[in-house]
Amino acid sequence: MKFTVQDIATALGARVEGNGALRIDRAAEPDDADAGALALAMDPKYGEGLTRGAARAAILWEGADWQAMGLEAAIFVPRPRYAMSGLTRLMDPGPDIAPGIHPMTVIDPSARIGEGAAIGPFVAIGAGAVIGPRARIASHVSIAEGAQIGADALLMQGARIGARVRIGDRFIAQPGAAIGGDGFSFVTPEKSGVEQIRETLGARAAQEAQSWTRIHSLGAVRIGDDVEIGANSTIDRGTIRDTTVGNGTKIDNLVQIGHNSQVGDHCLMCGLVGVAGSVRIGNRVVLGGQVGVSDNIFIGDDVIAGGATKIFTNAPAGRVLLGSPAVKMETQMEINKAVRRLPRLFAQVAELQKAVFKRAGD
């Protein structure tokens, strides 16, 4: 894989100075760059690294003096972080899956595989499954009966697509992602302790023996276009209706989405997020790592929750949340400050008590 500096600049819609014909074969951080690498130094703080590395070409911050840095060519981009997407897409070799269908696969004769598929070894595809054109399916993937996946899917090793799950175009599943496990839904013949506590906010009758009966999941999972699901993440099927994930939503590793939940478009969910059952999440919602969302609540459009925020109640559109229980970000920051000052506050109150009542605070 070889590119000229000009190739890359053209792909990024960016400006070249110097020798655009210079050939490079990989991208590198400035320190690690050898003569064949394009150094990535989009911020002045990376400038010094260039002097330690051996790059002859770099992507630079606007205004950088590339000639003084000893470079032969430079690319200038207006929004460096966005340029990374174009650059890395261009240079990603993609997974090595041979075209066609590996002989060591088990594909039901009734399954329909689109043209241009590349399917690796030990893949199992069930009856009636439909997979769009140009799918790349790595080893050990399972696609159960009746599942439908759109065009240009990329399913990495061991991804699991459950029965009757429907997925749009350009879907990406990282290794071990499990779409369509059964929902976690159990019921007791009589009211359970949890139901009592929800009604009474804490009190309950004497505990009695209780055992859990399973509510089966008749629904499936329905996923829009341009969705990516991270490694070992799990999305459960709905009880009656489908669990849904909207277009353009990106889900990180080890995220759990519970049964019946409805996630909107263009959301981001970072690692270890847990969304309980029957949650409605709007569009463009961003949940930081380890965020938790209680069941049966509503998260409005454009909500952003910082890492480890635990959301127990509805959140209106546009709210920025932090803390456990989640409150507005600025409120949580005030709370944090106040909490750190608590020991001093206790001392002050003791001093007041002594002055006012002539006794020490007990």
Add this chain to the structure above:
Amino acid sequence: MKFTVQDIATALGARVEGNGALRIDRAAEPDDADAGALALAMDPKYGEGLTRGAARAAILWEGADWQAMGLEAAIFVPRPRYAMSGLTRLMDPGPDIAPGIHPMTVIDPSARIGEGAAIGPFVAIGAGAVIGPRARIASHVSIAEGAQIGADALLMQGARIGARVRIGDRFIAQPGAAIGGDGFSFVTPEKSGVEQIRETLGARAAQEAQSWTRIHSLGAVRIGDDVEIGANSTIDRGTIRDTTVGNGTKIDNLVQIGHNSQVGDHCLMCGLVGVAGSVRIGNRVVLGGQVGVSDNIFIGDDVIAGGATKIFTNAPAGRVLLGSPAVKMETQMEINKAVRRLPRLFAQVAELQKAVFKRAGD
């Protein structure tokens, strides 16, 4: 799959009004119901949906006027949520695994598979494994040497059963569940920093280089009857004795149960719960999503912990917990209220200081 309304009512032990001979082929939410669907409208709030859908039959709340709703038949159930279990069990087609043993499997000749098994492709079963009658084992499952599983097991795609693990009847493993990984147990030749801090509650000697030596897991995992383990959840083997999970306990997705821990009967553990090592958990304990339980502690019978509760110390039977560190639910709710009012409290103390000492609170 076709049922009459009467079939369903009989299975649920429920009462029919209207045309019990009407045939339906699926369940649906009221809005989505077509003429072949049984609408689920067990609460008046779903009544309006019935007018938008096209259902001819429904399960209704007690007292609903089904004829005024234009229905031809109605089923009335005393506890709607419990009725869902019977209804969904009846209608669940179950996974499509062909009867018998798929030719593309690797089953050790010394393994014993009960009668009526359905085993999918790419399944590996080790030496001496014993699997009860009527097992349904989906693709890519592994069952290691010496594992024993009771009757009527359902193992979904890629579930992992480790060596010598013993499991009761009616076990369900969702995709990617991993039972019997090695415990996370390491030791340093000299006392480690963590051991020092546990003894001193914070202080420790100068840090020294230390490296971790592995304590192997000679124990296995022992699981009772009627247990279900969620997708990509993990239960580690014990060091000497087995890690155990009691009868009827249900575990959601992405839950971690550490080595040596002993979980009782009829517990529920929601998504992303983490139970450290050597924990004893009683019967009927319910842990909400993302709850954490420290190692070597004891959780009594009937404890309920709300979402994201972090339990660092023993919890007596019947306690309802919330917060981090976990306290009684009502205490945490008082704390939450107090914390939100802290900024005002600071202002009040400052005002008092001014009045009493003629100076502003610093």
Add this chain to the structure above:
Amino acid sequence: MKFTVQDIATALGARVEGNGALRIDRAAEPDDADAGALALAMDPKYGEGLTRGAARAAILWEGADWQAMGLEAAIFVPRPRYAMSGLTRLMDPGPDIAPGIHPMTVIDPSARIGEGAAIGPFVAIGAGAVIGPRARIASHVSIAEGAQIGADALLMQGARIGARVRIGDRFIAQPGAAIGGDGFSFVTPEKSGVEQIRETLGARAAQEAQSWTRIHSLGAVRIGDDVEIGANSTIDRGTIRDTTVGNGTKIDNLVQIGHNSQVGDHCLMCGLVGVAGSVRIGNRVVLGGQVGVSDNIFIGDDVIAGGATKIFTNAPAGRVLLGSPAVKMETQMEINKAVRRLPRLFAQVAELQKAVFKRAGD
């Protein structure tokens, strides 16, 4: 598997009293020990269990009177917990993987497998992969193109090693561990809501539609010697440089390490830890269960964070952390105490207000 008591003592560098020739075939807790078991009773609190079990030999605490306990032989060790590592290593039969390469595998002809390998069924190894001597690879493992793994690797069922990942000697991957998924890195053409909030600490312009463009991961993952990764844990590849994990670091189940992060040597990360992207973690760092680490921060050498600690900012070397947001352990313990006393503080301030201002606190 049969050992004499003397064999075991020799392996542990420990002292025997009594009949060192006694043969034992397993280790057991004192209560469960039969005549063939070596009872583990390294602390006086386990002494009573010995009287209930039937052990003839035991590992005992220093000073125990083994003859009075009716034992025929006893082993005395100076640091019992450390002795467990030697004892369990000796007695662990290891996974049952037949020597050689199972016929039902798909190994690219260009892959190089070291001598003495044992590779189970349904294993896929990609082009150019290099695996050191004496590897034990259980069923369903995938090792993608160009991956390199050192000597004496143990890869359990369904572990996933991504393309171009490089791993040192004595690597252990528990079932379902996924090394080398793509990083979770997305960018919007214009500044996203999250970027605005990071700059302004909460405020942002009117929300606009935004969609996420993928930054591909050109880097891989590089892992040192003597590393163990737990079941279903995930380590993402870096964007340009590799994500790295140092020598001797041990990672528990369901842990997420984000792209570009650099984890030092001899660290411990317990279950459900989440490390976001571009984090630098020093050596000998210990993160308790469910700890979270924000992106782009630095955790110094020898930092210890208690369970469920959420680290949002840099942590200097040697710091012991607790709480969310993380503070020094002793500070958090003061905060916890103060928070529990808050209701009383509110009452005291109300009383002061009444006394000073002749009115009740509102």
